[in-house]
């Protein structure tokens with residue numbers, strides 16, 4: 001037998017982390033205690049009300065059946081209320097919200113819905129690698145737009161407009177931005193809206209980090225006229241510590257959302273009802289939930305800043321999100337070199353910025369998803 005995967009599989013590689021995790025597992029098997037400061041999966045639990053709702057509703061024998069593709073009304077209404085309360089965006093819960101099994105699958109669904117061979121897609125460099133992978137798997141051509149520190153990691157839309165954009169159909173943006181922690185602002189979103197209209201490009205903002213170390217959560221849809229040109233993905237993975245639950249959403253104009261639903265309904269069969277009902281509770285967490293979570297992340301961030309100081313890295317103290325992004329000193333050839341060196345000498349894993357694209361080559365990223373003691377331990381090891 002010689003059964004080869006489809007040629008499209010040549011377009012994507014194994015995720016960097018899965019390869020690195022194997023190396024870390026090998027080191028651990030040899031008795032080396034590796035401290036992993038790499039992976040952005042919240043270590044704190046969801047609110048007690050959320051867990052309670054999951055446990056209680058799972059006891060009902062009637063709650064285990066297939067579910068509607070669009071989720072129960074209470075779930076979509078809870079998403080709509082969340083958007084109204086925290087983003088001042090009014091969404092019709094019947095037509096403008098599509099629950100997702102995490103926002104990551106939404107990236108693929110949107111790509112499969114709107115892209116095909118011959119289309120071009122604007123993808124941020126540095127940026128979340130899934131935008132590129134999903135675009136390629138959908139048969140489209142990736143066109144990177146470079147972000148740089150001196151522009152606050154916002155794209156230069158005037159420069160971009162000088163290029164031939166006639167084949168560009170979709171543009172991924174992700175503010176607050178991962179991995180840099182940069183925020184957008186209203187003026188930028190307005191410029192983006194006009195850019196999208198002028199060039200007939202669908203904008204998708206991937207917005208899972210807006211509640212982490214950010215005093216002013218913002219949705220792209222809060223900007224006037226944006227619904228005509230933009231969709232937004234959101235998620236409970238980071239904001240509610242529910243990464244493993246796989247709960248996210250797509251928000252936007254009914255027509256765009258229903259097109260994505262047409263694709264998605266051929267892929268899966270709706271979300272487990274107790275998850276939906278528990279997510280309703282999570283979405284109703286009071287403002288104090290976010291404040292308490294952020295107080296913890298703040299202390300961690302301060303400790304990671306000390307670790308970055310020790311490595312002589314430079315960083316923006318105003319960055320948002322669940323990571324610290326920092327520029328490496330000149331003496332290293334790249335973030336990969338520094339990361340490998342620290343793994344080898346101190347058994348501490350730090351993510352090299354280059355995995356997010358070439359514009360991240362001179363940076364490293366540390367996740368805040370670990371207790372302060374772990375960062376202190378890493379500091380001691382690196383000092384040694």
Ligand SMILES: Cc1ncc(COP(=O)(O)O)c(C=O)c1O
Pocket residue numbers: 040101102103104105128174178206208234235236237243247248
């Ligand atoms: C920028 C970005 N978008 C999307 C995701 C995926 O989030 P979810 O858990 O909602 O699928 C991540 C997760 O790391 C991310 O960093």
